[in-house]
Amino acid sequence: MDCIKIRQLEIFAYHGCNEDEKINGQKFYVDANLYTDVRTPGLSDDLEDTVNYAKACKFINKFMTENRFDLIEAVAEQTTRGLLKEFPKIKAIDFTINKPNAPIKLPFGNVAVSISRKWNKAYLSIGSNIGDKEGYLNQAIDSLYDDENCRVLAVSKFIETEPYGPVEQDNFLNGCVEIETLYEPKELLATVNRIEAEANRIREIHWGPRTLDIDIVLYNNDIVNEKDLLIPHVEMHKRLFVLEPLKQIAPYAVHPILNKTVSQ
Numbered sequence: 001m002d003c004i005k006i007r008q009l010e011i012f013a014y015h016g017c018n019e020d021e022k023i024n025g026q027k028f029y030v031d032a033n034l035y036t037d038v039r040t041p042g043l044s045d046d047l048e049d050t051v052n053y054a055k056a057c058k059f060i061n062k063f064m065t066e067n068r069f070d071l072i073e074a075v076a077e078q079t080t081r082g083l084l085k086e087f088p089k090i091k092a093i094d095f096t097i098n099k100p101n102a103p104i105k106l107p108f109g110n111v112a113v114s115i116s117r118k119w120n121k122a123y124l125s126i127g128s129n130i131g132d133k134e135g136y137l138n139q140a141i142d143s144l145y146d147d148e149n150c151r152v153l154a155v156s157k158f159i160e161t162e163p164y165g166p167v168e169q170d171n172f173l174n175g176c177v178e179i180e181t182l183y184e185p186k187e188l189l190a191t192v193n194r195i196e197a198e199a200n201r202i203r204e205i206h207w208g209p210r211t212l213d214i215d216i217v218l219y220n221n222d223i224v225n226e227k228d229l230l231i232p233h234v235e236m237h238k239r240l241f242v243l244e245p246l247k248q249i250a251p252y253a254v255h256p257i258l259n260k261t262v263s264q
Contacts, residue, residue: 001091002038004053006060007031008098013064015075018103022068026101028075030060033094034083035118051089059086072097072113080117081182085148092118119151119180122188123218123250125233125242126175127161128199129209133173134158136199136212143195144179150191154178156245163209170209176217176245185224185231188216217242221256232256 009030014022034051041050063082069075080095094116102111124144128136137158144150156176163172181188192214199212217233224231232255236242243262246253251263 001035004034004036004038004051004056005032006034006053006057009057009060011061011064013068013075015064015069015072016103017070021103026099028064028072029098029100030064030079031094031096031098032056032060032083034087034090035092035094036089051087056083056087056090059083072099072111073115076113076115077117080115081149084117084119084182092116117182119182120184120220121218122179122181122216122220123246123253124177124179124192125213125215125217125236125246126177127172127213127241128211129163129170129172130211137173137175139199140195140212140214141177143198144177147191149182151180152177153180154249156248159241159245161241172241174241174245176242176249178249185216185219185222185229186226188219189229192216215242217246218253218255221254223256 009032011028011030012025013028014025015028016022016026034053034056036051038050041047059082060079063079064075067078069078076095076097079097080093083093084090094114096112096114098110098112100110102108104111126137126140141152141155144152154177158173158175161172161174163170183191196212196214215233216229216231217236219231222231233242237255237258237260247262252261254261
């Protein structure tokens with residue numbers, strides 16, 4: 001991906017654990033790689049088509065001077081998230097904050113923290129078979145719209161499906177949602193679990209009825225194998241109630257293990 005580079009942006013701010021750092025402040029230097037499309041503005045020669053690096057520098061300075069953190073790790077994390085939210089054309093960032101006057105009682109050249117953050121593409125399967133099914137699905141979508149760490153890109157039409165598993169219950173209403181998110185997989189799992197809880201989701205019977213069910217189907221092209229989280233969803237290739245609405249919005253999304261598209 002193309003990149004706009006900012007080097008040695010000097011900022012005087014009040015970050016640090018020690019009291020004198022909080023009172024007297026110090027100089028920090030920021031390096032940033034802003035990954036964005038440079039071809040389009042390169043052809044159009046139009047400032048509106050690119051990331052205005054002067055405004056990006058102004059944003060970094062304002063954010064770092066108006067907020068105070070004990071750790072430069074927190075400065076890097078929060079500033080980077082702020083940039084990604086403020087400038088939609090930035091898809092990913094490499095961010096380094098240098099602290100040359102860190103309180104170290106030994107000779108040293110510099111202390112720095114470097115991180116890389118980006119908007120991640122994820123697909124969520126949503127379903128309901130209790131009460132106002134459509135209302136619960138729309139509630140989930142609205143919650144994603146309201147989350148500043150998520151961008152809803154596409155929503156499938158809802159389809160009615162028969163229940164999966166041995167438990168006798170009402171038919172489901174199912175759909176899929178495409179999002180971009182700043183959350184890592186475990187953070188996204190915590191978020192969708194919170195949205196389920198807000199819809200009074202109760203986990204009593206495996207494959208039982210539920211007001212709202214949200215599954216992370218795909219996350220970038222990542223393979224996640226955790227005790228409480230498997231991505232891609234382990235059963236997605238067997239479930240038409242996932243594949244049919246997913247095909248509406250992402251027919252060519254690829255299963256990273258089976259190496260097949262959703263359509264296939």
